[in-house]
């Protein structure tokens with residue numbers, strides 16, 4: 001069942017059209033990432049779905065109670081953590097759950113003032129606040145931005161825990177490692193449109209994936225016109241080829257070697273990683 005369905009969502013700020021009719025859906029219990037370079041429209045999309053920005057056209061369906069962590073969440077500096085939690089609990093008509101605070105590592109912070117918290121502790125508090133009232137769907141806008149490795153890992157564990165509880169999560173991020181660890185599905189926003197939608201694995205395997213092939217031949221080989229790959233030159237006894245179709249390239253190079261009675265001594269391949277695939281798509285000039 002779909003928890004979030006977005007159809008043909010359009011949004012302009014004056015003459016700047018940020019969303020040109022995007023559509024995507026998120027299944028119940030799925031964690032889904034909106035990716036894109038700065039200014040691609042991630043926050044705009046999330047905040048429209050959260051109901052705090054208006055949109056021009058489109059259809060939005062959200063099934064379940066939502067919890068929100070904004071990109072630039074902030075609280076009044078003197079408020080104590082426990083006071084903030086009581087306040088949010090009151091708004092949500094629920095009691096403070098001590099066991100839950102403990103699990104999110106908030107318990108030991110409860111008597112600190114907001115201004116005394118580190119960035120990581122503030123993020124953890126905002127995640128905890130977004131969970132008050134036991135929402136079914138969480139909107140997280142760059143939840144780990146600005147955190148060090150340890151704080152990021154801790155927050156990832158907390159988000160994974162929420163995932164295990166069956167929460168639906170929609171998050172905006174630039175961080176591909178984060179997305180790979182946390183998300184089942186992704187959509188890459190580019191120029192107001194969705195340039196890619198699928199799983200992280202599908203992103204790696206999607207078209208335009210570039211493979212670099214290094215081949216060591218037993219003796220010199222004449223490299224004529226190749227159909228499936230481009231010859232890039234020779235480096236330390238390895239001939240380098242670039243291809244989008246690894247299988248065809250291997251066949252073609254083998255045939256070339258056989259035709260010239262040259263043996264292949266070694267083959268190494270190198271594939272694009274997720275980060276590179278994301279940058280290729282997010283920055284690719286429209287084809």
Ligand SMILES: Nc1ncnc2c1ncn2[C@@H]1O[C@H](COP(=O)(O)OP(=O)(O)OP(=O)(O)O)[C@@H](O)[C@H]1O
Pocket residue numbers: 013016018036037038039040041042043044045
């Ligand atoms: N309130 C606003 N008024 C006018 N333009 C805005 C407003 N908010 C965002 N924009 C513009 O909309 C575009 C998308 O911004 P948005 O914040 O949604 O992108 P983003 O993908 O979340 O970026 P980032 O990764 O930097 O947070 C940008 O060109 C931005 O300048």
